[in-house]
Amino acid sequence: MTADPLSKVFSALADPTRRDIVARLAVADATVNEISQPYAMSVQAVSKHLQVLEEAGLVSRSRDAQRRPCHLEAEVFDLMTTWIGRYRREAEARYQRLDAVLANLDADTTRANADRSNADMNRNRNHQTGAAS
Amino acid sequence: MTADPLSKVFSALADPTRRDIVARLAVADATVNEISQPYAMSVQAVSKHLQVLEEAGLVSRSRDAQRRPCHLEAEVFDLMTTWIGRYRREAEARYQRLDAVLANLDADTTRANADRSNADMNRNRNHQTGAAS
DNA sequence: CCGTTGTTCAACCAGTTGGTTGAAGAAGGA
DNA sequence: TCCTTCTTCAACCAACTGGTTGAACAACGG
Structure with missing residues (x-):
């Protein structure tokens, strides 16, 4: 879990689902639920993917009531x-x-x-x- | 094993040892033995890393007697x-x-x-x- | 207050990964 | 021919990954 930043970013993008999420977040911010819609997997699985992306610094999350809007951080x-x-x-x-x-x-x-x-x-x-x- | 090319490249570079190998191959071609010298792990482990890099298209190998010189493929x-x-x-x-x-x-x-x-x-x-x- | 919605936590499982050791191939040199 | 060097193959193991389900937490809306 405490890998170097470069390893985290590369391995975060090694998964096609996560790359797709990044591609969609490049277009617009979205909540966990919105993001999980198109995929065949459970919402929890998508939530895990987002944790990986966040840990890698590729995504940041804010708070809006119960929702957690995800935002793509391009600098990484x-x-x-x-x-x-x-x-x-x-x-x-x-x-x-x-x-x-x-x-x-x-x-x-x-x-x-x-x-x-x-x-x-x-x-x-x-x-x-x-x-x- | 039959992942898409982009996934293979990203995940190949997600390992710091493999990134180091790439960095060294960028300077000069080298054999498996030469490459494995600086690392604390076995030659077999390094050979596996090179297989991953080759599978990702980042490295190609030729033949020189018993030796297998590794060459970095920059296009990928x-x-x-x-x-x-x-x-x-x-x-x-x-x-x-x-x-x-x-x-x-x-x-x-x-x-x-x-x-x-x-x-x-x-x-x-x-x-x-x-x-x- | 209660029910609903959005999100995460926890436990679990199968498959992959990164390493080990031991043996086997492949090729040169005595 | 036999020995040595370079490399890979095979089996094994612990740790991590990507998914599951079920329960819990957080916050709005009646």
Whole structure:
């Protein structure tokens, strides 16, 4: 339960029902009952989902008589996007550098092929093949 | 096991060990053994983590003799960022509109107070936060 | 005051997850 | 061939998850 914030946000959004709830709360605030309407599960189950979202900081709840209107907190998304952005950028930069290296390799290869040398220098080529942009 | 791609990616990144692995693979490809070095857990456990990342499409593996070099696939990140971006943008747009509505409401309120009309026009106030067209 | 509505709490259950250990495959090197 | 290294498979276990039902709590409306 006392996991780090990033883990909580990611695991909160790992459930399709909870993602759907987030999608609907992005359009409009709603009470627990309203939210639970479209789903085949019990209201209690939806209430649990909302607790998870709240614990992750994605949803806040106010009070209106017996009702508990739920509101989407958009700022928490930034936690994820900065994390993701950081490593995606790193990986892409690395990919760019790899491309440059490969370009050099290819140049070498054509030159090497030109004077008919070793044939199996591609043996180690598997790395980058999957990474096509 | 046959969950939708988005769920798989989110839940793969919900584990701090797996996020750390991703962070390290963003810097350089590595074998299972290399990856498992810094962690207190067994190599088998790390192998399982890599299976999860592979199943989520975040990591691909090639073959180099007995070794299985792991490579980070950056494109899958886009699945998440587009999903996140969409609802964050919606929520923020809604927040902007709400701000405008509140500004209008304040103006109306002061005017209404000026000519002393009906007092319960706020009865239905809860809904509108979401309903701002 | 009592009944109704909206929400949560508590106990329970089946399935998944994150780890363990032990054994087995796969491939190189002596 | 045999030994060693890297990796995965299989069985097991404790803890967590996502759902259930039944009861309780909170607040309005007669």
